[in-house]
Amino acid sequence: MTRAFLSLGSNLGDRRKQLAxxxxxxxxxxxxxxxxxxxxxxxxxDQGRFLNLVVELDTDLSxxxxxxxxxxxxxxxxxxxxxRWGPRSLDVDIVWIDGVTVDEPDLEIPHPRMxxxxxxxxxxxxxxxxxxxxxxxxxxxxxVEQVEPLDLGGRGEA
Ligand code: GSY
Numbered sequence: 001m002t003r004a005f006l007s008l009g010s011n012l013g014d015r016r017k018q019l020a021x022x023x024x025x026x027x028x029x030x031x032x033x034x035x036x037x038x039x040x041x042x043x044x045x046d047q048g049r050f051l052n053l054v055v056e057l058d059t060d061l062s063x064x065x066x067x068x069x070x071x072x073x074x075x076x077x078x079x080x081x082x083x084r085w086g087p088r089s090l091d092v093d094i095v096w097i098d099g100v101t102v103d104e105p106d107l108e109i110p111h112p113r114m115x116x117x118x119x120x121x122x123x124x125x126x127x128x129x130x131x132x133x134x135x136x137x138x139x140x141x142x143x144v145e146q147v148e149p150l151d152l153g154g155r156g157e158a
Pocket of ligand 1: 009010039040041042043050086093119
């Protein structure tokens with residue numbers, strides 16, 4: 001089993017419900033769920049604020065299998081790609097897998113932009129502070145603000 005971190009974000013529709021259902025679908029592999037942050041959109045068109053969080057998994061899936069899980073969760077949330085970088089019901093990205101690097105056109109691990117994005121680093125630091133040096137966090141972009149936790153029925157909260 002290997003430790004992996006996924007970043008989840010939503011800024012369209014019922015943001016909390018979509019995040020909670022995605023975490024639920026990940027089932028027994030979930031080790032911890034970060035606090036929830038409301039975050040200013042980074043990049044893309046003018047759009048609504050996101051809710052973001054990070055999930056820690058213990059998994060024996062390959063990076064490709066994990067990517068397929070991420071895509072399935074996005075489809076299950078009815079994600080429609082209206083516009084690249086635009087609003088979305090659910091976005092799920094692989095941020096980090098212990099001991100794994102992948103550099104392929106459609107999959108890069110660690111996530112190539114994780115260090116630029118406070119919406120990833122803030123919840124990641126809550127679960128794995130050793131992965132988020134303070135100077136890296138300070139240089140990252142975007143206002144983030146911790147908000148009320150999701151109702152997960154007691155599963156997974158950090
Ligand atoms: O890459 C994930 C989708 N996304 C987000 C996001 O999840 N949160 C914030 N705050 N900005 C974002 N821009 C993009 S694209």
